[in-house]
Amino acid sequence: AQSVTQLGSHVSVSEGALVLLRCNYSSSVPPYLFWYVQYPNQGLQLLLKYTSAATLVKGINGFEAEFKKSETSFHLTKPSAHMSDAAEYFCALNTGFQKLVFGTGTRLLVSP
Amino acid sequence: DGGITQSPKYLFRKEGQNVTLSCEQNLNHDAMYWYRQDPGQGLRLIYYSQIVNDFQKGDIAEGYSVSREKKESFPLTVTSAQKNPTAFYLCASSIPAGLAGGHNEQFFGPGTRLTVL
Numbered sequence: 001a002q003s004v005t006q007l008g009s010h011v012s013v014s015e016g017a018l019v020l021l022r023c024n025y026s027s028s029v030p031p032y033l034f035w036y037v038q039y040p041n042q043g044l045q046l047l048l049k050y051t052s053a054a055t056l057v058k059g060i061n062g063f064e065a066e067f068k069k070s071e072t073s074f075h076l077t078k079p080s081a082h083m084s085d086a087a088e089y090f091c092a093l094n095t096g097f098q099k100l101v102f103g104t105g106t107r108l109l110v111s112p
Numbered sequence: 113d114g115g116i117t118q119s120p121k122y123l124f125r126k127e128g129q130n131v132t133l134s135c136e137q138n139l140n141h142d143a144m145y146w147y148r149q150d151p152g153q154g155l156r157l158i159y160y161s162q163i164v165n166d167f168q169k170g171d172i173a174e175g176y177s178v179s180r181e182k183k184e185s186f187p188l189t190v191t192s193a194q195k196n197p198t199a200f201y202l203c204a205s206s207i208p209a210g211l212a213g214g215h216n217e218q219f220f221g222p223g224t225r226l227t228v229l
């Protein structure tokens with residue numbers, strides 16, 4: 001079965017610190033992977049997507065993610081956190097037939 | 113500007129009443145989706161439609177119904193049979209997977225928060 005696991009429902013960092021949000025996947029076919037961000041009471045916005053063209057993917061707002069097939073991971077990073085990064089982040093896997101499977105989300109808390 | 117609109121933003125319903133959530137897109141996307149979001153559970157797929165006049169059940173379709181009479185519109189009805197309807201509902205759309213090589217991201221609306229009183 002295809003699935004996504006996000007380790008840590010909450011991650012706390014200080015402003016200026018490295019952000020690391022973890023995502024592991026399980027897929028029987030080559031995966032297409034996505035990271036979305038959700039601010040309170042809003043819809044989801046695409047941060048970046050892995051399409052097999054490159055293992056290191058750069059997205060919006062300074063975020064990037066690295067696809068590691070050997071580790072079945074697609075962790076999201078940002079070198080320096082900003083207060084505006086506080087939000088919930090979702091990793092998602094394309095299962096084919098246009099359906100996405102989402103992880104349970106990680107809430108990022110940024111303290112001054 | 114192209115995008116997805118959902119209305120209303122907040123909706124209150126009495127137990128036993130049906131209620132319909134609106135979703136409209138002007139992105140010319142063929143596929144549309146409805147998700148339910150509960151705290152700590154991520155997004156769960158209710159229904160999806162790949163083309164007009166066709167739709168399929170997702171993982172949690174019981175107590176919900178949809179229609180797809182127009183490409184732009186995909187309304188969701190929460191019926192009285194849904195035991196715990198209080199949640200945040202998100203609508204999304206995408207281009208067909210065949211046109212995007214499989215990596216077709218979904219675009220999301222702003223959501224409707226439904227509360228059953």
